[in-house]
Amino acid sequence: MTTEDRAAADRADDSRYEAVASRDARFDGVFFFAVATTGIYCRPSCPATTPKRRNVTFYRTAAAAQGAGYRACRRCRPDAVPGSAEWNARADVVGRAVRLIGDGIVDREGVTGLAARLGYSARQVQRQLNAELGAGPLALARAQRGHTARVLLQTTSLQAADIAFAAGFASVRQFNDTIRAIYAATPGELRSARPGPTGHPVRIAPSGGRAGIPLRLAHRTPYATAPVFDSLAARAIPGVEEITGTAGQRIYRRTLRLPGGPGIAEVAEQPGPAGGWLECRLHLSSLRDLTAATQRIRRLFDLDADPRAVDERLGADPALAPLVAARPGLRAPGAADPHETALRIAAYPAGPAAAAALVRTYGEPLTELTEPTEPTEPSGGLTHLFPDPAALAGAALDELPPDRREPVRALATALACGNILLDPGADRDTAERLLAAIPGIGPGRAARIRMRALGDPDVFPGADETAAHRSGEGDAPGSEAWRPWRSYAFHQLRTAGADRPLTAAEE
Known part of the structure; x- marks a missing residue:
């Protein structure tokens, strides 16, 4: 140096x-x-x-x-604590690796699987992570497993052995050693130190007799929850998603396709400026999916964002300053399931009735969801998982408008075959290029998929000419002055009604 x-x-x-x-x-x-x-x-x-x-x-x-x-x-x-917004913004190997590790890829596929997804050797990935973060992929995954184990110890009554394997540990001994090293306490001592009823309240009541796993999903303040829940409500597909409750007290519920089986997530709207978390309850077929489910909900609600940095940059633009002042902490929602989000964008402008029919015809009925101690069935309005790409690849898709059938089939085929990758570690430039090349998808939809499904914070879909026109005299779509937060500028303009209204089926 x-x-x-x-x-x-x-x-x-x-x-x-x-x-x-x-x-x-x-x-x-x-x-x-x-x-x-x-x-x-x-x-x-x-x-x-x-x-x-x-x-x-x-x-x-x-x-x-x-x-x-x-x-x-x-x-x-x-x-x-919330994750660093840097990892969502970065498109290099380190940023992609951190996102994949957060999704639990090392626990499921090992360092070799992580390296293969990144297109590098395991040694190269190890070297780059150590050089920049001071820890390799195994150490990063170990820290995450420790956090997952602490959550389970302090929020459930599961046996320690079940928690060990649910958190991703290879053995109970490894679990015990890691907990002692990270927390200087035994698993039993951590469980005894769990917060009391008033120290960890969760407003989401158990549904259908199922307790699930109550969580507090941390985020940086401020967080404008109302626009996020408004957006989710406008897009909700019956059977897969639903919003219950009244404004300020709404609960968003949806099904999840997870590595170990289907799941259900419930997230409560946070009224007012207080608090630094969203309340969540997860119902899982396999507790091993806790990390993956948590990360997917975090991406959907954009919980690792740095709202102050975003608002400071966008607020410096005279055209955006009033919008930022009116809605500080506005988020750019991501995707709980990248494949689902991409296919929904490809299907636009199919309405909610068409989307619901697609789910009933090709989706998987929610009848296999079981928790380790609590069997469950379809819950409330949640009845199906969104169709898997393989189920749509060769389907007739009569439920969709004629001009959207072939684009959806082509995209579903590319996703099912792995020709296009939309996982957290995907190369965003490559994915967008391949998406735009699909007839009927094009650059506009490809940019929206990149923004939503891949969680890129620096995308301004070029098709929204009205938003660009109203962003200020002489500004081109996605002004360079908004980088690296152009996705947030897009959402500010859309939420303010500066571009065309959001329809129920649009992503």
Whole structure:
């Protein structure tokens, strides 16, 4: 490291220490700090007494702090913070790897499977992650497994052995050792320290006699929940999704296609500015799917966003400033199932009746969903999983408008064959290029799929000429001044009614 590089690193650490001293929650998940005199690591907003600068070391990830021998602070629980928005924005190998690890790919397919999806050797992936994050894929996955295990210990009555395998550990011994290393406590001690009834309230009541797994999904504030729930309500496909309750107290419910079987997710609207989380309840066929289900809901609700950074950039544009001021913390919703979202965009403008008919004809009935201790059946208005691409690839699709049938079939075939990848680690440029080449999809729909299904925060679909025209005199679609948050500018304009109204079937 050169003298200039060392000086720049020192200045960055000084800025991080200022964030720690001011307990700035905006940086929770962006970095972590460890204290040599206590042997613990914390989030920047930890309420404990600020340590002396000379005793503090900074880490990009919790896994790196754990690898250096520090245990998680029991007061601020740094493992429960939102993820860094950087990983959603980045399209390089490290960003793609972090998204895939978050989805549980290392637990399911190992480091070799992760490397294969990225198109690199396992050694190259290990080297790049270690160089930038201070931890390799196994360490990152281990930290995530530890967090999952703590959640299960403190929110369910499952036996420790069941939790060990549900969290992705290969053995009970590995589970015990990891919990002791990360939390300096045994699994039994963690369970005894679970929050009481008033310390971890979840407004979503158990449905149909099924308790499920109650979670608090952390996010950075502010969060404009009403527009997100409005958007989800406008798009909801009967049988797959539903919204219950009244404005400010709504609950979004949907089915999930997960590696271990079908699931149901329920997320409550958060009224007002208070709180830094959304309440969620998951019902799973396999507890091993907890990590994947949680990450998919986080992507759907855009919970790892940095709203202050987004609003600061977009608010500097005179045309967008009033919109940002009216809706601070507006999110860019992603996808709980990338294949489903892509196919729905391809099917537009099929209406809700057509979409519901498609689900009834080709979707899988929700009759196989079972939790380890609680059998269940279709729940409320949720009756089906959205059709798998393979089920649509050779189908007649008479439920859709004639001009949308062949594009949907072609896209379904490409997804089913793996010719187009839309997983969290997909190469976004490659995916968009292949999508746009499908007759009937084109650049406009391809850009929407990239924005929604792949969660790219820097997309402005070029087909929305009205939004571009109203964004300000002389501005081209997706002004460069909005980078890297053009997707949020698009949602600000659409939510404000600056482009064509959102229809019930549109993605």
